[in-house]
Amino acid sequence: MFTETPFIRKKKRHEIIAKCFFGGMAAAMVIPLFLIVGYIVVQGAPALSWEFLTENPRSGGAKGGIWAAIVGTFYIVFFSLAFSAPIGVLAAVYLNEYATENWFTRIVNLAVVNLAGVPSIVHGLFGVGAFVYFANFNNGKKSIIAAALTLAVMTLPVIIASTKEALSAVPRQFREACWNVGATRWQTIWKIVLPNSISGILTGVILQVSRTAGETAPVMLTGVATYKLLDSTGLFLYHPITDQCMALSMHLYYIATQANNVPPATPYAIATVLIGVVLIVNAAAIAFRVYLRSRKKW
């Protein structure tokens, strides 16, 4: 048998020290997350109730609930994904199924990367210039549609990237088999490629729901008002083109920095709702991904 020489002992010691060192660095990033999220939830819990979620705000946000903000966020997420998901998926289909390797494709790919890196506030300025004033949906005023389109442009590159990954995971033989029985390119994509990659595509789109719901800077410039109530009975009373709306993210900013006489628990409760939405959506996407990976057919 080998005996432990001092050299081996030193190596083992180094191994443990290195593991602790790098593990500590990872922990230093992860543990604050749990502490902070836990703190916010504990602080916000007393204010959270069914009424808080389903009542309109009153007295400038100091009293009442956040119903209008929830509906507004839903509107923005829905309309923005209604634009970005189809365009993003088709763009990825182009890049993965149609485009050949040439300078033009390289430029398209470069544009996708750069679009993803544009700061959100610059997207907001673009939305003001292009959708509020140039497209002029609402006579030079902010509108839900302008905010949704701005966010659609913002989420587009991420949807393209995740869809491309899902498409390229479909084995080439699937396509070849389909071509060999005489299907056209689009028939192959529609009947074979998309059904086999739909899970990956959906995961990518779902992740954008949480991103869109949390985005603040672009929508505050293009379509979100600090205080715009729904009728207390109404569900679908925002008009997407001529109305501005409230949004959860903006409501948190407004309550935390500008509103007066707000009970201290209220901003924590809004933050809890926002974190809850994001975590639920992301956890759903991750669970979906794990589930689908386990039943992959190839």
Add this chain to the structure above:
Amino acid sequence: MPSPTTAAVPPAAAPVLPRARRGTAALLTERVIEALVYLCGISAIVFVFGIFFFVFKEGAPMLGKLDFTEFFFSKNWIPTSSVQPQYGIGALIVGTLSVTFLAMAIAVPFGLGAAIFVSEFCTGKTKETLKIVIELLAAIPSVVWGFIGLSVMSPVIIAVFHVPVGVNLFNAAILLALMSVPIMVSIGEDALKAVPDSYREAGIALGATRWQLIYRVLLPAAKNGLLAAVLLGVGRAIGETMAVLMATGHAVNIPGSIFDPVRTLTATIAAELGETSHGSPHYQVLFLIGVVLFSITFVVNLAADFIVKGIRKK
């Protein structure tokens, strides 16, 4: 992995068999759909140019009236003065750079350390769990981070460091560090994964300890990918808006210490655009700041992309 280009070429049809012709309608549908797919395909290019065009267009009328030395280097940002408005973004640039720099000073060691930990020390379930947690860290909205800075970190900083204001450079830098770590970990981990296992085995066979393996073998081999990871983190930190708006203290100021409040380019746009009227000089200058920001992040992202592509080619 099958390359996308080879996958996209349909095989040549066997010429001997008599072929049933496709209907005109079917062929037409095919062409229409192809055109639609192509249009969506180039949308990214259209939007990148569109962003530059529209942001520049709104700010352009101010170009002739602005003294550029003053614009970039003066620290007097007094856009709302009725007597003599002054548009110097020097202090704002310094604010953005100082927050970004301090954030990176915190995030780079921790982010790369975490990437090394995930890639080299974790296996199986631990690795999956840690990656999921880091993904969730990336998903927390920036306005929530800003709120954390404002109401959780600020009192802590006042109590620990005995400074008069808690919303300052240091506060925002910590938030930005936490926000940019996830992208560094995921890109950095990819870079480390790309280092062939034979390198590690050779190192271990020579009797290297883990430290030596990491510093002498892995870091040099993965340095381009890690640099790209850092650059993407920098890009994210420069462009971040809500967190810095809420946590920097938002005072136009050249910081003398890390506990001074500052103001960044992004936060200035977010805070002031709503109060300007369409077409006023102040409004136009804010769009010019947008052009500056767009250019900075464009260069940073382009650099990161070229570095990443360079690795793939190798």
